Amino acid sequence: xxxxxxxxxxxxxxxxxxxxxxxxxxxxxxxxxxxxxxxxxxxxxxxxxxxxxxxxxxxxxxxxxxxxxxxxxxxxxxxxxxxxxxxx
Amino acid sequence: xxxxxxxxxxxxxxxxxxxxxxxxxxxxxxxxxxxxxxxxxxxxxxxxxxxxxxxxxxxxxxxxxxxxxxxxxxxxxxxxxxxxxxxxxxxxxxxxxxxxxxxxxxxxxxxxxxxxxxxxxxxxxxxxxxxxxxxxxxxxxxxxxxxxxxxxxxxxxxxxxxxxxxxxxxxxxxxxxxxxxxxxxxxxxxxxxxxxxxxxxxxxxxxxxxxxxxxxxxxxxxxxxxxxxxxxxxxxxxxxxxxxxxxxxxxxxxxxxxxxxxxxxxxxxxxxxxxxxxxxxxxxxxxxxxxxxxxxxxxxxxxxxxxxxxxxxxxxxxxxxxxxxxxxxxxxxxxxxxxxxxxxxxxxxxxxxxxxxxxxxxxxxxxxxxxxxxxxxxxxxxxxxxxxxxxx
Numbered sequence: 001x002x003x004x005x006x007x008x009x010x011x012x013x014x015x016x017x018x019x020x021x022x023x024x025x026x027x028x029x030x031x032x033x034x035x036x037x038x039x040x041x042x043x044x045x046x047x048x049x050x051x052x053x054x055x056x057x058x059x060x061x062x063x064x065x066x067x068x069x070x071x072x073x074x075x076x077x078x079x080x081x082x083x084x085x086x087x088x
Numbered sequence: 089x090x091x092x093x094x095x096x097x098x099x100x101x102x103x104x105x106x107x108x109x110x111x112x113x114x115x116x117x118x119x120x121x122x123x124x125x126x127x128x129x130x131x132x133x134x135x136x137x138x139x140x141x142x143x144x145x146x147x148x149x150x151x152x153x154x155x156x157x158x159x160x161x162x163x164x165x166x167x168x169x170x171x172x173x174x175x176x177x178x179x180x181x182x183x184x185x186x187x188x189x190x191x192x193x194x195x196x197x198x199x200x201x202x203x204x205x206x207x208x209x210x211x212x213x214x215x216x217x218x219x220x221x222x223x224x225x226x227x228x229x230x231x232x233x234x235x236x237x238x239x240x241x242x243x244x245x246x247x248x249x250x251x252x253x254x255x256x257x258x259x260x261x262x263x264x265x266x267x268x269x270x271x272x273x274x275x276x277x278x279x280x281x282x283x284x285x286x287x288x289x290x291x292x293x294x295x296x297x298x299x300x301x302x303x304x305x306x307x308x309x310x311x312x313x314x315x316x317x318x319x320x321x322x323x324x325x326x327x328x329x330x331x332x333x334x335x336x337x338x339x340x341x342x343x344x345x346x347x348x349x350x351x352x353x354x355x356x357x358x359x360x361x362x363x364x365x366x367x368x369x370x371x372x373x374x375x376x377x378x379x380x381x382x383x384x385x386x387x388x389x390x391x392x393x394x395x396x397x398x399x400x401x402x403x404x405x406x407x408x409x410x411x412x413x414x415x416x417x418x419x420x421x422x423x424x425x426x427x428x429x430x431x432x433x434x435x436x437x438x439x440x441x442x443x444x445x446x447x448x449x450x451x452x453x454x455x456x457x458x459x460x461x462x463x464x465x466x467x468x469x470x471x472x473x474x475x476x477x478x479x480x
Contacts, residue, residue: 015338023160024153028132041153077100077132078336078361084096084103085305085337087157 013052015086016044018061021075022083029065032072089470090123090182092172092199094192096164098128098145099364104305105388106188106212109247109271116272116463118142125175125182127168127195144179146171158226161191168195169202176203184208184470190215190230193237200240206477208470209241211255213385218309220383235259242473245466247271247386248407254385265476267469270410271388272459275451278395280368287373291357297328298437301374301398303367303389304381306337311380311403313339313346317426318380320350322433329437331356332374334367371396375443376436382423384408391457394418394450399443401432411457417449 020042026033035053039046053073056062061079064071075083093114097107114124118141130136130147137146148167154160172195176182186208187196193209200207215222215230222228238244238259244266246252252266285295293299300319304310312333319331333343333356340358347356362370371377377393377400386407393400394417402408404420412418419435422428436443 019157020155023155023157025150026153027130041155080101080131081103081361082336082338084101085307088097088104088305088307 013044013048014056016042017049017052017056018075018079018083019086020044021062021073022080026074027080028074029063032065032067032074034067034069034072036069038073089121089184089467090180091117091125091470092175092182092185093124093126093188094168094186094196095126095128095188096161096191098126098147100134101129101131104212105271105386108388109210109212110188112272112274112459113463113466114143115141116459117466119460120463120467122467123179125179127171127175127192129164144175146175158229162194165192165195165198168192169198172199172203181205184473186210186470187237187241188212190233190237193233193240197237197240200477201479204479206242206470206473207240208243208245208473209237210245210247211238211251211385212247213251213383214254214258216258217254217383217385220309231258241265242477243267243469245269245469248410250406250410251385267465267472269462269465269469270407270457271386271391272457272462273388273391273395273454274459275395275454278368278371278392278397280372282369282372284373287369291330291332291359291370291373293330293332294328297330298326298376299374300329300331300376300378300433301334301370301393302331302378302380303334303392304379306333306335306339306343308339309381309383310335311382311424312343314382314424314426314429315378315380316343316346316350316352316356318429318433319352319355321426321430322437323352323355325434326437329355329433332359332370333357334359334362334370336360368396371398374398376401376433378429378433379403379408380421380423380429381405381408387411390418391454395454397447397451399436399446400450401429401436411453413449413453416446417453418446 035049063076064073095110097103118124125144127146130149148171150164185199188210252268377398379390379402384406400418402412403423405423414420419432421432
């Protein structure tokens with residue numbers, strides 16, 4: 001968990017990505033998004049998404065599935081709660 | 089009476105206190121003979137529609153992605169409205185729509201005008217309180233929606249007298265429009281037998297150690313950083329103490345680092361999110377509960393601790409002061425003051441008579457907050473809302 005934080009809790013990259021996965025609706029396998037799709041829809045650089053998402057997977061907030069277009073990512077139930085807690 | 093209850097969180101989507109509030113209130117209203125429809129957000133593994141203990145639960149998927157949180161809120165309110173239309177068509181016109189906090193206010197207001205039914209809004213907190221002021225454009229927008237919801241509502245319910253004062257001051261509401269109905273607790277669900285040694289062992293608590301528990305979202309508002317500072321004072325005199333922090337949130341990493349920096353690594357355990365069954369078991373296995381929020385409209389966690397028979401220490405702020413009577417059924421610490429909190433903890437570590445008194449009185453106090461009584465008050469409020477409803 002410690003790897004996710006900045007000076008005030010989650011780093012801004014982690015917050016942005018968690019929040020984006022929630023609001024874009026990537027909350028189960030059927031709605032999972034690739035890094036390219038996430039980059040297009042959030043404006044974040046694919047490289048930043050790639051490194052941040054690895055941390056989120058290790059923390060249990062994001063899961064991935066394989067697809068023809070490469071790995072797709074979605075929030076786990078704990079990830080949904082963590083993303084929601086940013087606004088509560 | 090047919091009721092539509094709107095909430096962005098509902099078990100198993102438990103983000104804050106609203107989830108539990110809506111869960112228990114809905115069940116209590118159903119027990120009173122009401123037809124209750126909870127409209128909430130979907131969650132992996134749960135059905136879109138099911139009837140749970142007499143409550144119709146509609147878990148609505150948000151079919152369109154949004155580029156930011158506030159647009160997402162507007163979109164999910166749209167899908168809530170669609171579901172309200174479905175409920176009206178298939179079950180009949182509701183008698184009242186009840187929104188919880190600003191997040192579901194927009195669909196509540198729409199339902200009010202489209203169906204010409206009274207709107208009731210429960211404020212569990214305010215943006216000004218949560219953010220300790222209005223510091224950015226998003227906060228101003230949320231504050232405006234809160235004001236608009238309080239204006240459109242036939243009546244406003246809030247969870248403590250402290251919050252009532254806040255709402256009247258912030259939104260210039262007439263005093264008689266705001267009803268105080270406290271959160272509740274079902275003491276029977278905390279009256280359970282657990283294998284205390286096994287639970288404590290699972291948490292790494294040694295048999296001779298005192299177990300302090302604190303539960304909540306890991307945000308600045310909840311004051312866990314103050315509790316860690318207090319613990320660093322306590323362990324200088326009392327080494328055999330372990331603190332269990334239950335919950336997760338954006339500050340968890342920072343809190344883990346703080347615990348390490350303070351030399352508390354062997355004295356603090358972070359559990360992350362846990363299910364309700366395990367939480368109840370931990371509460372039954374603990375010796376002390378601490379709720380050290382810097383801002384707390386109510387503090388349902390303190391009530392759950394009391395129902396579990398724990399001596400509780402709370403910050404003397406907001407609704408916590410209304411739940412706990414100092415020296416009678418709990419102790420008050422000064423908000424944001426680690427020394428005050430450490431002093432309260434140390435008293436409970438050494439004074440067995442005080443602990444016994446607080447435990448006994450806490451269990452008695454918790455019974456006053458029975459959800460059945462709260463449901464009756466809410467039904468009276470719905471009746472008043474019907475009489476006061478205006479549709480201009």
